Amino acid sequence: MSNAAIPPVLEVRNLTRDYVTGGGLFRPAKVVHAVKSVNFTLTKGKTLAVVGESGCGKSTLARMITLIDQQTAGDILIDGEIVDKTHGVTKAMRQKVQIVFQNPYGSLNPRQKIGDVLAEPLLLNTDMGNDERRQKAMAMLLKVGLAPEHFNRYPHMFSGGQRQRIAIARALMLNPSFLVLDEPVSALDLSVQAQILNLLKDLQDEFGLTYVFISHDLSVVRYIADEVMVMYFGDVVEHGSRQAVFDNPQHAYTQTLFAATPKADVASIRRRLAAKAALPA
Ligand SMILES: Nc1ncnc2c1ncn2[C@@H]1O[C@H](COP(=O)(O)OP(=O)(O)O)[C@@H](O)[C@H]1O
Ligand SMILES: [Mg+2]
Structure with a gap:
């Protein structure tokens, strides 16, 4: 080839x-x-x-x-x-294709915990089970430099930089071709x-x-x-x-x-x- x-x-x-x-x-x-x-x-x-x-x-x-x-x-x-x-x-x-905006706060649901924010693309687009989705979400959370205890927190509890990390993590959940x-x-x-x-x-x-x-x-x-x-x-x-x-x-x-x-x-x-x-x- x-x-x-x-x-x-x-x-x-x-x-x-x-x-x-x-x-x-x-x-x-x-x-x-x-x-x-x-x-x-x-x-x-x-x-x-x-x-x-x-x-x-x-x-x-x-x-x-x-x-x-x-x-x-x-x-x-x-x-x-x-x-x-x-x-x-x-x-x-x-x-x-995935996009990350200047202000990720606007696209984060205030009532959704970060673990669910990250797992949601998998829920909507794959037939992965709950455990696997949570595992993958946790792994991505760590990849972008956040900590395990952030998994169950809500968007307002994060700084601007941390929210941008969350937006990047979410954008990568489905292995996009480009970002x-x-x-x-x-x-x-x-x-x-x-x-x-x-x-x-x-x-x-x-x-x-x-x-x-x-x-x-x-x-x-x-x-x-x-x-x-x-x-x-x-x-x-x-x-x-x-x-x-x-x-x-x-x-x-x-x-x-x-x-x-x-x-x-x-x-x-x-x-x-x-x-x-x-x-x-
Ligand atoms: N939905 C829209 N309706 C009408 N004009 C628009 C719309 N979106 C952008 N424009 C116009 O298109 C041009 C390019 O805008 P934009 O792509 O937002 O520029 P940039 O992101 O470089 O600041 C601007 O003149 C803007 O006013
Ligand atoms: Mg612009």
Whole structure:
């Protein structure tokens, strides 16, 4: 068997999304071209970072590739299989893609214990028995750096960083082909950001996970990305390896984006925190 036969985990072809808004009696409808004919492929085990300013189309792209929202035009292929737009998305296809949002609290049921939050995807999508579901949920809880005693606690009893760990754990319960992370650390303190980014890297190394990582923060992107795609008003204006894009940005927009970013990468944040911790109290 040759490797050439293994398709990319994700491929998008001319992916496009228009929103039609307004359109009342005296107002003409307005079309927003949120994502304009985007193309890329993503290989297993890699992280593609999508970066750009607020409103450039990142979340719209995320919703399309996680099959939450349907494209206006273009195609999505997951593990080499085209997502059939006309006959609806199958449950099997839906299980292959998971998303983690900036604020996981909104998607956590306040009355559901964390053990049940994690076991629920197994309950809904597999015929696993109760004991096996609980075992798998506990194992994942530990994998994301939480403790056994967290199993029976409720969402409000956790910090923002811990809730993001829970959201990541839940997203991984069904072994998705890829994970989309839409600004997953943007609401967290810097030290917690670094912890979550490290967790994502560790999980990726251990399980060969594939990420689409969306961020407006270049220091985060520099830390996590293998490839970087820069969006600007719905267009991809730059796409290349992290090194190529950071060392030698081609597009004028990328150059101004980079020039406007303070040079605070995660390593320097860590050094600052370590220096602070070393000070006498
Ligand atoms: N449901 C919607 N209806 C109308 N316009 C939308 C909708 N969602 C997003 N948009 C518009 O599409 C563009 C891209 O938005 P979005 O994908 O949320 O950007 P980002 O995540 O990069 O901030 C923006 O102009 C936004 O106002
Ligand atoms: Mg967004």
